[in-house]
Amino acid sequence: MAVEAGMTIGSRLRTQWHRPEVRDSILDNLIWLILAIALVGFSFIPGYFQLPVFMSILVHSVFVGVLVIGETLCLLTGNFDLSVESVLAFTAMFAAVLMGTKAPTPGWGISPLIALPAMLLMGASIGAFNGLCVAKLKINPFIVTLATMIVLRGMTIVLTKSVAVIRMPDLYQDIANINIGPVSALVVILLAMYAFFHFVTTRTLFGRKLFAVGGNQKAAFAFGLDPDKVIISAFILSGLLAAVAGWFMSARVDAALPLLAQGMTFDVMAAAVIGGVSLQGGRGSMIGALGGVLLLGVINAALTVGGVSPYWYNIVRGGVIFIAVGLDTLKRQLG
Amino acid sequence: MAVTQIQPLLEMRGINKSFGAVQALRDVDFHVYPSELVGLVGDNGAGKSTLIKIISGVLHPDSGSILFEDQEVTIKSPDDAKSLGIETLYQDLALIDNLDVIANMFLGREQVTSLFFGGIKILKGREMERQTADILEGLKVNLGSVREKVEVLSGGQRQAVAIGRAVGWGKKLVLLDEPTAALGVREAQQALELIGRLKDQGVAVVAISHNLEHIFSLVDRVVVLRQGIIRGERLISDAEDKEIVGDEIVSMITGVAELRKANEGTAQRETE
Numbered sequence: 001m002a003v004e005a006g007m008t009i010g011s012r013l014r015t016q017w018h019r020p021e022v023r024d025s026i027l028d029n030l031i032w033l034i035l036a037i038a039l040v041g042f043s044f045i046p047g048y049f050q051l052p053v054f055m056s057i058l059v060h061s062v063f064v065g066v067l068v069i070g071e072t073l074c075l076l077t078g079n080f081d082l083s084v085e086s087v088l089a090f091t092a093m094f095a096a097v098l099m100g101t102k103a104p105t106p107g108w109g110i111s112p113l114i115a116l117p118a119m120l121l122m123g124a125s126i127g128a129f130n131g132l133c134v135a136k137l138k139i140n141p142f143i144v145t146l147a148t149m150i151v152l153r154g155m156t157i158v159l160t161k162s163v164a165v166i167r168m169p170d171l172y173q174d175i176a177n178i179n180i181g182p183v184s185a186l187v188v189i190l191l192a193m194y195a196f197f198h199f200v201t202t203r204t205l206f207g208r209k210l211f212a213v214g215g216n217q218k219a220a221f222a223f224g225l226d227p228d229k230v231i232i233s234a235f236i237l238s239g240l241l242a243a244v245a246g247w248f249m250s251a252r253v254d255a256a257l258p259l260l261a262q263g264m265t266f267d268v269m270a271a272a273v274i275g276g277v278s279l280q281g282g283r284g285s286m287i288g289a290l291g292g293v294l295l296l297g298v299i300n301a302a303l304t305v306g307g308v309s310p311y312w313y314n315i316v317r318g319g320v321i322f323i324a325v326g327l328d329t330l331k332r333q334l335g
Numbered sequence: 336m337a338v339t340q341i342q343p344l345l346e347m348r349g350i351n352k353s354f355g356a357v358q359a360l361r362d363v364d365f366h367v368y369p370s371e372l373v374g375l376v377g378d379n380g381a382g383k384s385t386l387i388k389i390i391s392g393v394l395h396p397d398s399g400s401i402l403f404e405d406q407e408v409t410i411k412s413p414d415d416a417k418s419l420g421i422e423t424l425y426q427d428l429a430l431i432d433n434l435d436v437i438a439n440m441f442l443g444r445e446q447v448t449s450l451f452f453g454g455i456k457i458l459k460g461r462e463m464e465r466q467t468a469d470i471l472e473g474l475k476v477n478l479g480s481v482r483e484k485v486e487v488l489s490g491g492q493r494q495a496v497a498i499g500r501a502v503g504w505g506k507k508l509v510l511l512d513e514p515t516a517a518l519g520v521r522e523a524q525q526a527l528e529l530i531g532r533l534k535d536q537g538v539a540v541v542a543i544s545h546n547l548e549h550i551f552s553l554v555d556r557v558v559v560l561r562q563g564i565i566r567g568e569r570l571i572s573d574a575e576d577k578e579i580v581g582d583e584i585v586s587m588i589t590g591v592a593e594l595r596k597a598n599e600g601t602a603q604r605e606t607e
Binding site: 019020021024200203204205206208211212214215216219220221222223224225282283 | 445
């Protein structure tokens with residue numbers, strides 16, 4: 001009896017596997033299996049399996065997490081945006097200078113109600129600039145966004161002559177202090193953003209266009225789509241989301257620092273790739289990318305709680321990317 | 336049926352197109368009747384692709400006029416061509432691999448529900464899936480699941496999806512660039528049958544091919560281009576002896592026909 005039942009389940013699984021929608025969604029969500037395995041493994045580290053640790057992982061994942069959404073949109077079109085960390089820092093510093101009142105940093109004393117929309121608009125404009133260079137001038141996205149990243153970091157430093165602006169207005173930083181139940185509002189917002197953008201990428205016309213352009217830009221054009229518009233939109237959203245991340249981070253830190261988020265692009269690209277988003281474009285999902293963000297967070301926390309020397313961090317994280325890329329190759333062979 | 340009494344679906348008059356110093360098309364007159372299968376043949380560089388690209392809106396003629404359903408039109412982009420009812424199937428970029436059959440079928444004209452005054456357009460997934468299945472069934476094509484990504488399909492299945500795209504959309508004119516070039520013998524045969532079924536659906540077809548055998552088995556009429564000039568045309572469906580017509584066409588493609596004519600001319604002059 002038991003054997004028979006086992007066989008029916010086995011054959012049922014096999015028929016399910018042959019249904020493309022089932023197979024693709026299993027392969028797309030392999031990251032969650034890896035995340036579960038990692039959590040089980042890390043639970044042997046003393047002091048790891050505790051609610052405060054997980055809450056801290058989630059809160060620390062917010063900033064990378066928001067950037068990864070924009071990055072994934074760009075990656076899906078077959079491009080990428082290296083400038084996100086600098087857009088984050090520059091827009092945060094820009095808002096801080098607009099709102100600032102204290103010497104020695106320059107300040108305009110403008111209300112957050114104006115400064116916030118201004119910083120979001122600034123982020124979107126930088127994204128539009130990147131997008132226009134890539135789509136219209138046909139400059140390689142690596143070059144464009146690398147240059148933007150360097151220039152904006154420089155501008156962030158120039159804005160205050162490398163001085164940090166501390167103490168943000170309450171209205172501006174409240175977002176980082178509100179809790180919904182035991183959870184930070186930032187975490188709830190992050191999850192809501194992923195849910196929204198997962199819906200956008202899988203169920204809306206814009207999402208379909210992202211995948212089409214990333215899959216085959218020439219064919220997308222021949223089918224009557226406007227690939228330039230799609231690419232520029234993705235970069236605008238990436239810039240806008242980087243500004244949102246800049247808001248969240250400077251609100252959380254209660255300061256805008258010249259070197260805010262420096263090197264974060266590395267984590268952003270790593271999380272997206274680990275989450276199954278292809279650098280070639282047209283493949284990946286928002287939910288998978290979130291899995292990548294959380295896995296990186298879980299690993300970082302394990303390194304910290306486990307007392308691993310910080311000198312080893314990058315070696316471990318680099319190793320994780322190798323494993324992720326290996327899995328991606330395996331996935332393509334299975335799929 | 337006397338084809339000539341019907342108004343042409345597409346009529347092109349005096350089309351010229353140059354790329355720098357090279358004149359790709361010279362004073363080309365070309366027409367297609369409704370439900371007609373036209374084969375466009377010629378050697379490499381004869382101007383076939385240029386002509387097809389002008390009809391599909393990818394290239395623009397330097398001079399000349401285009402009439403579609405008796406209306407003078409300017410086809411500025413592939414979008415314009417699509418809204419007229421002209422669909423182009425390129426051999427190399429016919430489909431988007433990472434999307435499923437449904438998405439490919441509906442790409443560029445997805446059915447959506449608009450929310451927030453068009454701010455968010457949600458795809459009607461079920462509706463498009465059902466219609467995709469219906470279209471393919473109508474063409475007697477079986478692909479298994481329409482949710483399969485097209486990258487896993489065979490060459491023939493991909494062709495079927497591409498053709499299904501055109502048919503399902505009530506297109507009036509389908510342009511095919513080397514429809515059988517990438518296919519095996521059996522698959523090519525199936526594709527030809529499929530294209531033949533387009534005629535029954537009331538769709539006109541212009542096909543470019545190097546494979547004259549395929550063209551002859553498919554089309555009603557063959558038009559020959561050489562060095563950007565229309566050198567002649569032959570009705571295939573009425574032809575009593577296809578072999579003779581075939582030889583004539585080959586001599587038009589290679590230019591032997593003109594050479595012969597020219598020689599006859601000189602011969603005549605000499606005798607005079």
